[in-house]
Amino acid sequence: MSDAATPAEDEQPQAGGLAALVAARLCHDLISPLGxxxxxxxxxxxxxxxxxxxxxxxxxxxxxxxxxxARISCFRIAFGPASGEQRLSKSELESLLRDMAAGGRLRIDLDSQGDQTRAEVKLLLLALNCLETALPWGGRVLVCRAVPGWRLVAEATRTKPDPALWAWIGGEPCLRRQNTTPAEVHFPVFAAEAAAQGRQPRWEVDETGAEIAF
Incomplete structure (x- = not known):
């Protein structure tokens, strides 16, 4: 095959972009039969x-x-592609957070006004997945929109800290757990998306709560 028939290297979809498209396709195709x-x-x-x-x-x-x-609707945004031009209204975000909490053990409260970009909501949902991992026995999460970013504060009777896993969000790369499981994939995905958006997230986990800010 000639070189002319091969797409240029800079036209090839990146691995992360392909993974997001696959996630969106799976979520889209699963929603219909469930409906x-x-x-x-x-x-x-x-x-x-x-x-x-x-x-x-x-x-x-x-x-x-x-x-x-409800869960698949959240996954479609959290793991799918997000254009910076797309926006979600406050009511749409509230609906997503209700979906996120449906059937789970987290209670999620929102303190925010106005529309939000889909890219921000994508990070927000990934962060909530991370908090859900830290609070497997349930708890309450307050999601606050504060200039120039977001702050998610979780409270619980007990947590499940895992520094090697949380090092993906902020910490020395050598401390990151490389063999993450499918149930933990939101941590490296959150880290990659935050880097792509030029954000530097911060986190903290103790015995009775956790916090993520970006």
């Missing part, structure tokens, strides 16, 4: 005999489908 399942469950509930409660199994399926759809 169909949810609609089917609702129809089955509506056709129940008058005066009777739907079977608990059906209620459980409906709740699980709703939680899965």
């Amino acid at each position: 169909a399942i949810g609609n089917g469950v609702e129809l089955m509930q509506l056709t129940a005999a008058p005066g009777t409660e739907p079977p608990p199994e059906l209620t459980l399926i409906g709740e699980s489908v709703s939680a899965a759809r």
Whole structure:
């Protein structure tokens, strides 16, 4: 094959960009069948005999489908591509944070006004994933918009600190855990996205709370 048929190196998608596109594609393709399942469950509930409660199994399926759809909607922004031109309204952000907390153990409160860029929301959701890892037994997170960035403050009865994992967000590269698992991938993804946006995040984790600022 001639060189003319090969795209120039600077036209090739970067690995990080390809991963984001794959994540967006997977989330997009999973949302539709989950929506169909949810609609089917609702129809089955509506056709129940008058005066009777739907079977608990059906209620459980409906709740699980709703939680899965909410989670995938968050993942689509957190791990998908984010253009600096795209913006989300406050109501859209509040809806995403409700989705983030749906079926989980975190309570998330938002203190922010106005629209936000999709790139900022992407970092915000990745940061919340990191806090969720630090608070596996649940807790409360206050998300504050403060010039010139964001501050996420989490409180809990106990946390699960992991300095080698948090070193991805800020710390010596030699301290970072390189063999991160799929359940921890949001840490290096957050670090890469923060660097791409020219941000220097800060973090702190103690026995009863955690904080991320960027």
